[in-house]
Amino acid sequence: MTVKLYRYLEDAAGRWPDKIAVQEVDGSFITYRELDRLSDRMRDRLVELGIRPGDRVGFWIRKSIDAVATIFGVLKAGAAYVPMDPTAPPTRNNYILADCGVAVIVIENRFEPMLIAEPSAQGAYPAILVIGGAGGGVHLRAMLDEKDRHAEAPSAVSAPVRPEDLAFVLYTSGSTGRPKGVQLSHLNAVSFVEWCAEIFALLPTDRFSSHAPFHFDLSVFDIFSAAKHGGTLVLIGEEVGKQPLELAHLIADLEITIWYSAPSILSLMAQFGELESRNFSSLRFVLFAGEVFPVAHLRSLVKYWPHPRYFNLYGPTETNVCTFYEVPTPIPEDRTEPMPIGKVCSHLEGILIDADGRAVEKGTEGELCIRGSGVTRGYWNLPEQSRKCFVEVAGATYYRTGDIAKEEPSGNLRYLGRSDRMIKKRGFRVELGEIEVCLYRHTGVREAAVVALADDTLGMRVHAHVVSKDGRTLSLIEMKTFCSEHIPIYMIPDRFSFHPSLPKTSTDKVDYQTLKFWSGG
Amino acid sequence: MTHESSAMSIVKEFILDEFLPGEEPSRLTPTTALVSTGILDSLATLKLVTFLEQTFDIQVKAHEADEEHLNTLHTICELVDSKR
Numbered sequence: 001m002t003v004k005l006y007r008y009l010e011d012a013a014g015r016w017p018d019k020i021a022v023q024e025v026d027g028s029f030i031t032y033r034e035l036d037r038l039s040d041r042m043r044d045r046l047v048e049l050g051i052r053p054g055d056r057v058g059f060w061i062r063k064s065i066d067a068v069a070t071i072f073g074v075l076k077a078g079a080a081y082v083p084m085d086p087t088a089p090p091t092r093n094n095y096i097l098a099d100c101g102v103a104v105i106v107i108e109n110r111f112e113p114m115l116i117a118e119p120s121a122q123g124a125y126p127a128i129l130v131i132g133g134a135g136g137g138v139h140l141r142a143m144l145d146e147k148d149r150h151a152e153a154p155s156a157v158s159a160p161v162r163p164e165d166l167a168f169v170l171y172t173s174g175s176t177g178r179p180k181g182v183q184l185s186h187l188n189a190v191s192f193v194e195w196c197a198e199i200f201a202l203l204p205t206d207r208f209s210s211h212a213p214f215h216f217d218l219s220v221f222d223i224f225s226a227a228k229h230g231g232t233l234v235l236i237g238e239e240v241g242k243q244p245l246e247l248a249h250l251i252a253d254l255e256i257t258i259w260y261s262a263p264s265i266l267s268l269m270a271q272f273g274e275l276e277s278r279n280f281s282s283l284r285f286v287l288f289a290g291e292v293f294p295v296a297h298l299r300s301l302v303k304y305w306p307h308p309r310y311f312n313l314y315g316p317t318e319t320n321v322c323t324f325y326e327v328p329t330p331i332p333e334d335r336t337e338p339m340p341i342g343k344v345c346s347h348l349e350g351i352l353i354d355a356d357g358r359a360v361e362k363g364t365e366g367e368l369c370i371r372g373s374g375v376t377r378g379y380w381n382l383p384e385q386s387r388k389c390f391v392e393v394a395g396a397t398y399y400r401t402g403d404i405a406k407e408e409p410s411g412n413l414r415y416l417g418r419s420d421r422m423i424k425k426r427g428f429r430v431e432l433g434e435i436e437v438c439l440y441r442h443t444g445v446r447e448a449a450v451v452a453l454a455d456d457t458l459g460m461r462v463h464a465h466v467v468s469k470d471g472r473t474l475s476l477i478e479m480k481t482f483c484s485e486h487i488p489i490y491m492i493p494d495r496f497s498f499h500p501s502l503p504k505t506s507t508d509k510v511d512y513q514t515l516k517f518w519s520g521g
Numbered sequence: 522m523t524h525e526s527s528a529m530s531i532v533k534e535f536i537l538d539e540f541l542p543g544e545e546p547s548r549l550t551p552t553t554a555l556v557s558t559g560i561l562d563s564l565a566t567l568k569l570v571t572f573l574e575q576t577f578d579i580q581v582k583a584h585e586a587d588e589e590h591l592n593t594l595h596t597i598c599e600l601v602d603s604k605r
Contacts, residue, residue, distance in 0.1 A: 239587045239588065239589075240584075242563050243563075243583055243584075243586055243587065244563075244567075245583045245586075246583035246584055246586075249583065268563060268564075272567055457564060473543065475544060475545060475548050476541050476543070476544050476560070477541065477544060477548045477549060477553055477558075477560065478548070480558040480559050480560050481553075481554060481558045483558070483559070484554070484557055484558040484559060489557065489558075489559050492558065492559035494559075494562070
C-alpha cells in the first residue's frame with residue numbers, strides 16, 4: 001500500500017494516461033497525463049519558491065481543475081494544503097492563513113484585494129501566486145507559463161513523504177470564536193481511501209461527484225478515491241450545488257455513478273428535484289454523511305432512485321469516516337427512526353466511554369471514541385485543545401468525538417446527540433459558541449445566546465436570542481448582513497428574537513433549556 | 522408608477538412578509554443583499570422563484586435561481602423584466 005497521497009495520481013497517469021481525471025460542469029476536462037504534468041509543474045514552482053516538506057500552502061481558489069492540480073502540486077512538494085472557503089468572509093480566511101503560517105498562498109485575482117498576508121512568527125511574508133481565474137486548469141497553466149518566461153523552475157522530484165507527514169489542514173468551527181485547524185497526515189487519508197476501496201469496490205468507470213467544497217472533509221473521498229481508481233471526478237461548484245433541480249439534472253446528464261454529500265441537499269432533491277423526469281440509472285452508490293438524514297426524505301429519495309446502494313457514513317473531520325451503515329431498501333412506510341451510524345470501519349477501533357472515562361457495558365450509552373490510522377494528531381497550534389480531545393482507556397489513546405451513541409443488539413451504533421454545543425448544518429460543523437462570539441461583536445448587542453432545533457426540512461434551524469443595548473428590536477437585515485461579514489453563511493442564524501433579558505440558571509448562566517422552549521423545541 | 526417599480530414593490534412586499542417579519546420596510550432597499558446574507562436560504566429561494574413564476578407568469582430557469590440573479594431586489598426585478 002502506498003502512503004503518499006500523490007501516488008494515486010502518478011499511478012493513474014501511468015495506467016490510464018488518456019482517461020478524463022477531472023471534469024467541470026461546463027464540459028472542461030483534464031486527462032490523468034495532463035493533470036499529472038500540471039501538478040508536477042506546480043510542484044516545481046513551489047520548490048523553486050522554497051517550499052519544503054512540512055510547510056503549509058494555502059489556496060483561495062474556487063472549485064476547479066486549477067484547484068485540484070494545486071492540491072496535487074502541494075502534496076508532491078511534500079507540503080500540506082490548506083483550502084480556503086471562497087464563500088467565507090475574508091476575515092476568516094485571512095485568520096486561517098495567518099494561523100497556519102502558510103509559506104505560499106495561491107489565490108485567484110478576484111480574491112486578491114481581500115487578502116491580508118501577515119508575516120510568520122519568523123517574520124517572513126508568504127509568497128503569493130496569483131491566477132487569473134478558476135476553470136479548466138488554464139489559469140494555473142497560464143500563471144506557470146508566465147513565471148517560467150521570467151525564470152524557469154528547475155524540474156524537482158516529488159518529495160519522499162513519510163506516512164505521518166502532514167498532507168492537509170482543514171479548518172472547522174471553534175467554540176472560542178476562532179476556527180481550528182485539524183491536521184491530517186498522508187497515512188490518515190490513505191488508510192481511509194483504502195478502506196473505501198475495500199467496502200465499495202470502486203471502478204475505473206466510476207464517475208465521482210465532487211459536491212462538497214475542498215475545505216470540507218467529504219472532499220477527501222471524492223478527490224483521492226477518484227484518483228486511486230482512475231475514475232472521473234465531476235466538480236460541482238458552490239452555486240449549482242445548492243440548487244436541487246439543476247443538481248438532479250446534472251447527476252442524470254453527467255452520468256454520476258458515485259454520489260457523496262451531506263443529507264440536506266439530497267432532502268431538497270427528493271422534494272424539489274423533479275426526480276421522476278430524468279434517468280438516473282448510472283447511479284451505483286448514494287453516500288451521505290455529516291448529519292442525520294430525516295427518514296421521510298430518505299424514503300422518498302429511495303422511491304425515486306431504487307437501484308443504488310445507500311450508505312450512512314459517520315465521522316468527524318478528526319477521523320474522517322469512522323462508522324458506516326448500509327441502508328436496507330426499500331424503507332418501510334411506518335419507519336420514523338433515523339438510520340443507525342452502523343459499525344466501526346475496519347481500519348479503526350471504537351469504544352463508548354462514560355463520564356468517568358471508562359468503557360461502558362454493551363447497550364449503555366456513552367461517548368464514542370476512536371483510535372487508529374485515520375485519526376488526527378490534533379489541532380494546528382492548539383496543544384491544550386488537542387490534549388483535551390484525546391483520552392487514555394486501558395492503555396490506548398482514543399480521540400473523543402463528543403458524540404453520544406449506544407450499541408444496539410444488532411451491533412450497530414446509534415447516534416443519540418452531542419455532549420457539547422456543536423451541531424451540524426448542511427453537513428458543516430457549527431459551534432454555537434462561535435456564532436455567539438460573532439453576535440457579541442455587534443455594537444448594538446448586550447447579550448446573545450444561540451440554540452439549535454431539529455428541522456424536518458433544513459436538518460437544523462439556528463435561533464439567536466438577543467438582548468440589545470437600548471432594549472429595542474434590531475433590524476433583521478442589519479443582523480444578517482453583519483453576521484455574513486464575520487461567519488460563513490451556513491452559520492448565520494435562521495431566526496432572531498429580541499428580549500429584555502435572557503433566562504438564567506441559579507448559577508447565573510444562560511438557561512439554554514428555557515431558550516429552547518422559547519424557540520418551540 | 523412605472524412598470525419596474527410596481528414589480529419591485531410586489532417582490533419587496535412578498536420578501537418582507539415571508540422572510541423578514543417585523544422588519545422596517547425602508548431598510549429593504551433595492552441593493553440589500555439577500556442570498557449572501559442568508560436572508561434567502563435554499564428553501565426561501567425556491568419559494569421566491571415559485572412566487573415570481575406565478576405572479577409574473579414567467580419561467581425561471583434552474584441556473585437563474587442563484588445569487589447572481591436573486592441577491593437583491595434590483596437583480597430580481599432585472600430577471601423578471603428580462604422575461605416579459
